[in-house]
Amino acid sequence: MRMALLERFRGASLTARALRSSMLTVGGFGSMQALRLLSNLVLTRLLFPEAFGLMALVLVFLTGLAMFSDVGVTPAILQSKRGDDPDFLDTAWTIQVGRGICLAAFAAALAWPMAQIYAEPQLVQLLPVAGLTLLIAGFNPTRLDTAGRHLMLGRVTVIEIASQVAGLIVAIAFALIFRSVWALVASNLVTALAKLVLLDLFLPGARNRFRLERPAARELVSFGKWIFLATVCGFISHQADKLLIGRYLPLDVFGVYNIGYFLASFPMLLGLMVVGRVLIPIYREAPPAESRENFAKLRRMRTLVTGALLMLSALAACLGVWLVELLYDPRYHLAGAVVVVLALTQIPQIIGLTYDQAALAAGDSRRFFVLSLAKAVFMVAGLLIGLEAGGLLGALIGQGVAQIMIYPVVTWLARRSGVWDPLHDAGGCILGALIVALALALNGTAIADLASG
Known part of the structure; x- marks a missing residue:
């Protein structure tokens, strides 16, 4: 073996x-x-x-x-x-x-x-x-x-x-x-x-x-030309949290948010790096829509990547408060709750992560732009509504709602590219729901402190 x-x-x-x-x-x-x-x-x-x-x-x-x-x-x-x-x-x-x-x-x-x-x-x-x-x-x-x-x-x-x-x-x-x-x-x-x-x-x-x-x-x-427009939207969707939170909240709170973001973003950044470096060559050399064999190979790879990233998110969501208390100065104690909530908000994005590159591999940068535009619109709306309604915690929850709203657009792109795998997505959703329930049960007090502080 x-x-x-x-x-x-x-x-x-x-x-x-x-x-x-x-x-x-x-x-x-x-x-x-x-x-x-x-x-x-x-x-x-x-x-x-x-x-x-x-x-x-x-x-x-x-x-x-x-x-x-x-x-x-x-x-x-x-x-x-x-x-x-x-x-x-x-x-x-x-x-x-x-x-x-x-x-x-x-x-x-x-x-x-x-x-x-x-x-x-x-x-x-x-x-x-x-x-x-x-x-x-x-x-x-x-x-x-x-x-x-x-x-x-x-x-x-x-x-x-x-x-x-x-x-x-x-x-x-x-x-x-x-x-x-x-x-x-x-x-x-x-x-x-x-x-x-x-x-x-x-x-x-x-x-x-x-x-x-x-x-x-x-x-x-x-x-x-479409990549240019897509990356403009990508900047808005990926950096809107820092632009808006940095504008709405004091600089020291923004610093705490960034400490929490560093720990919580590990699974997503890892996934983006793996997908960005590996999947375009794979899609180019073995298009999944070309044969059942290619699709089956991609399913195995996609399941492995998604499962590993969800497990990393589970660790961050369940142990985030403990990690911050163990590693950082007491001034950053609220960063633990930021880690927990951010890790949970990224679960929908992880489930659909491996679909993005299919359009680029086929040279279809226009549909990639449409997805990027949807991400930007939903993310900005979620952050603005969240900040107005609930400050920092509201902004974190707003990001999670935005990721859920984006999923139908991700599915549309995946189906157009011939790579959509509903079985994979269903399994990811079930595992993600279990992670959310466990993390909230373990860290409810820390999240309440973030809401009040």
Whole structure:
């Protein structure tokens, strides 16, 4: 039995590459999250809660800039028939570099207006410096995307972990010396720079050069126009909580929310990374609508991914309060209840997570945009109604309601793409309901404290 299991991981078959890539992604993500946890444990004792709230605002703005300008270079390389063509890759890289330069300039230009809107003068200095991470990332070689296209992620995983270690060392050193939010900014800069250098030195393949080939540019723009709109909506749906909670509530409460978000988001971020790196190549090479065999293989993989993520969510939802009390400073005690509720709100999203990439793998970025638009609309509505009705707890519950409302749109996309699996979804819903009941029974008092405090 052990030999049969090992054989599944060997060779160049799609199954073997998918299994290896999934394991590497999980291992790498787990290692990076462990490093982030270590960083948080140290930095929460060296810095003040407002520093984490301020850095969260900076990251929201930078993420917004990146997503509002995303033209889908990475998914285009993953799914295109020309994804291994040097001319296509050089054109994609040239577009990516130009985008990075523009983003850094926009970050500097937005610094003063954002400082006025949020009444945080430090943003005038923080945003231009932190925006340099976008410039650095623009120069990342397309060899990174090529490795993802062929599910060869070993070196990529090692490089990402090494970059994170470099950033952690700098963060702790700066925090010890300066005791300010600049420790977090410096950490992000060093992480981005270390990743660029290591990718350039250690990933195999030809180096990119500046080139704009017209057919490649046309393909990238044609595919990317819907990706651009989808990522605008994606920014709204994924960052609306930070934008709105950061605007409605005090900065120290926002810092507490972000500590809770870090612990609760582990299953979802892991799922997004696995799905984003592994599923597009799988859908491209073995379309599930093409044969019953392909559909059966995908069902097994989908069930494994969903089951594992739901179990991780169950751990966060049931043990979140205990984890925060064990690991963090007493100033962050309400973050435990945030972990519990956020973990529960993500259950509907986990159930439908593996459907998103099917449309992209087929080159149908328009339907992917429709789903992203629905997510944005429901998420903003849920947050606004929740904040007005119940403050922080209301915002958390609003996110959960939004995820439930999005599910019919996810089902529509899955059916159109030929990947919908109602048996998988029914099992996920039953398991999710059990997790909700258990978590509420164990943590009802902490949630009540969050409602009153």
